[in-house]
Amino acid sequence: MKKLIVSAIGCCALLVSCGPKSTAVTGPKYTSSEQLAQGKTIFENSCNKCHALPNPEKHDDEGWLKTLSRMAPKAKLNEEQHQMVYDYLISVNKK
Ligand code: HEC
Numbered sequence: 001m002k003k004l005i006v007s008a009i010g011c012c013a014l015l016v017s018c019g020p021k022s023t024a025v026t027g028p029k030y031t032s033s034e035q036l037a038q039g040k041t042i043f044e045n046s047c048n049k050c051h052a053l054p055n056p057e058k059h060d061d062e063g064w065l066k067t068l069s070r071m072a073p074k075a076k077l078n079e080e081q082h083q084m085v086y087d088y089l090i091s092v093n094k095k
Contacts, residue, residue, distance in 0.1 A: 024079065025069065028061075030087045039081075039088030046075040047085075061090045 030036065047053055059067055064086060072082040 025065065025072075025083050025086050027065070028087050028090060029083050031091075035084050036088045036091050039084035039086070042077065042081050043085045043088055046077060046081075047071065050074065056089045056093045058093075059089075060093065064089045064093065 030039075044053060068082065068086050068089070072085070077085065
């Protein structure tokens, strides 16, 4: 019985940490050109609805982490899309 409770807690903790509700992008993940290209497309299609498309060089990697966490929900990106846009932005923000 005790074992069951422990595994139930473990299971819930896992669900919470990996749940789909958050756009918890905490760092780079994708590096393949396919996903970066997809990130670019999403960025160009979703981030110019309320304001002009921002310049990727506006922020460094850390800055985009914060800004994109505010903007991804506005653009209604899911976590996967948020991640691809982030990885695209940090792949082009350096001169
Ligand atoms: C629903 C409208 C909306 C969408 C969609 C949207 N934004 Fe914004 N954005 C805003 C508003 C409003 C502001 C100004 C207020 C603020 O900074 O929160 C802003 C400000 C910004 C800024 C300037 C502030 C800063 O921290 O540099 C950047 C950069 C930005 N958005 C990037 C993006 C990106 C990237 C996307 C696509 C994922 C996006 N936005 C999609 C509404 C939106």
